[in-house]
Amino acid sequence: RPIIAIVGRPNVGKSTIFNRVIGERLAIVEDKPGVTRDRLYGIGSWLDREFSVVDTGGIEIEGEDQILRSVRLQAELAIEEADVIIFMVDAKAGVTPADDEVAQMLFRAKKPVVLAVNKVDNLQRQDDIYEFYSLGFGDPIGISGSHGLGIGDLMDVVIGHLPDPLDEEYGEEVIKVAVIGRPNVGKSSLVNAILGEERVIVSDIAGTTRDAIDTPFEKDGQKYVIIDTAGMRKRGKVYETTEKYSVMRAMKAIERADVVLVVINGEEGIIEQDKHIAGYAHEAGKASIFVVNKWDIVEKDDKTMHQFTQKIRDHFLFMTYAPVLFVSAKTTQRLHKLLPVVVNVAEQHAMRVPTHMLNDVVSDAVAINPPPTDKGRRLRINYVTQVAVKPPAIVVFVNDPEIMHFSYERYLDNKIRAAFGFEGTPIRIFTRKKS
Numbered sequence: 001r002p003i004i005a006i007v008g009r010p011n012v013g014k015s016t017i018f019n020r021v022i023g024e025r026l027a028i029v030e031d032k033p034g035v036t037r038d039r040l041y042g043i044g045s046w047l048d049r050e051f052s053v054v055d056t057g058g059i060e061i062e063g064e065d066q067i068l069r070s071v072r073l074q075a076e077l078a079i080e081e082a083d084v085i086i087f088m089v090d091a092k093a094g095v096t097p098a099d100d101e102v103a104q105m106l107f108r109a110k111k112p113v114v115l116a117v118n119k120v121d122n123l124q125r126q127d128d129i130y131e132f133y134s135l136g137f138g139d140p141i142g143i144s145g146s147h148g149l150g151i152g153d154l155m156d157v158v159i160g161h162l163p164d165p166l167d168e169e170y171g172e173e174v175i176k177v178a179v180i181g182r183p184n185v186g187k188s189s190l191v192n193a194i195l196g197e198e199r200v201i202v203s204d205i206a207g208t209t210r211d212a213i214d215t216p217f218e219k220d221g222q223k224y225v226i227i228d229t230a231g232m233r234k235r236g237k238v239y240e241t242t243e244k245y246s247v248m249r250a251m252k253a254i255e256r257a258d259v260v261l262v263v264i265n266g267e268e269g270i271i272e273q274d275k276h277i278a279g280y281a282h283e284a285g286k287a288s289i290f291v292v293n294k295w296d297i298v299e300k301d302d303k304t305m306h307q308f309t310q311k312i313r314d315h316f317l318f319m320t321y322a323p324v325l326f327v328s329a330k331t332t333q334r335l336h337k338l339l340p341v342v343v344n345v346a347e348q349h350a351m352r353v354p355t356h357m358l359n360d361v362v363s364d365a366v367a368i369n370p371p372p373t374d375k376g377r378r379l380r381i382n383y384v385t386q387v388a389v390k391p392p393a394i395v396v397f398v399n400d401p402e403i404m405h406f407s408y409e410r411y412l413d414n415k416i417r418a419a420f421g422f423e424g425t426p427i428r429i430f431t432r433k434k435s
């Protein structure tokens, strides 16, 4: 779980924000001997991302001369532990020497820092926060802990800086691919066929750090790793012992992947279990590709492919974004098309759309098809912004989230896809109040 630390001098309101971020959950007080102060730990989540929050200044030391010492200590702890640092200052007090001190230390840390200006009770009055630009951390975000204002905006920016947990193991440049599907659809044949392709360089060192066998490889300068699921390679016949077990392994593989290949047996067609597995990839926010295998033994004419695609669309209504590929692991027919599609959907999964372009598209969409009404009130969309990638997360700021309708979210999703693509990836849309 990534760690967010809240740093700032005493009385800027760190614990109020800490409590708002962890919500109803319990904070854990860490009482470390030898440390002059306690740290508060809590678990929070925002827009589907879970994280730990640390309030490094749980207990404050009294007295002016102690302030500098205590913030210095806090900043050190935060720099050491945190993935993202929320640097909190006080709008009413302005920039103080202690703030400058913390800023200096955070600068050297080279970790993402988000500057939050607390006690801004009127967010419209931006002049309260201008002077904090001088701290050198870009746009300060005005919040009010006691009124609960601006916290959402702050957290949007914070989670945008959270590291992708998947990148820790293999690095950002490596596309992590999970191959999932029922037993006998041809997963292991498919993997072997990909690895056996021309110009594929398979690394000797297969990752055997955990219970799965990962295979790193490279083709045309792009690095990949195939995340194994149980029994896939069948080295010495490792069979899936029970259905339940294999589904669990598949779920684990999906969680570690960027792109999921949902393998379907072209000869047998789609069954309920396929739906279940694909649904999990969707829920987990991964990019997906339907790979229809064993196409060599399917009796077909010029309409068969189209008909099969239609069947997939009917069965997986929620995943119309996923491309469909027809291959044969046995004859390697059309297999060379697979990796380029993997690269494409991985890119779309990590794509960030500039805010002004997103707002242009949404304004056009609103002009064509006005938002829904409820009890005589119409939904008004004020602003749209993308706050995260993998999967893309878009926040829609509206006058009243209650009026937003699922079908209108779907409509916006379609318009956004028509404009930008996002092929192969789910998009998360969050509606939030802001006038």
Ligand code: GDP
Pocket (backbone or CB within 6 Å): 181, 182, 183, 184, 185, 186, 187, 188, 189, 190, 231, 232, 234, 293, 294, 295, 296, 297, 327, 328, 329, 330, 331
């Ligand atoms: P897994 O359980 O999903 O890993 O499936 P396997 O890769 O072990 O394949 C199951 C069976 O299907 C094996 O007998 C393979 O030889 C066969 N098979 C796999 N892919 C193809 C294909 O594209 N065409 C044909 N005709 N048979 C295939």
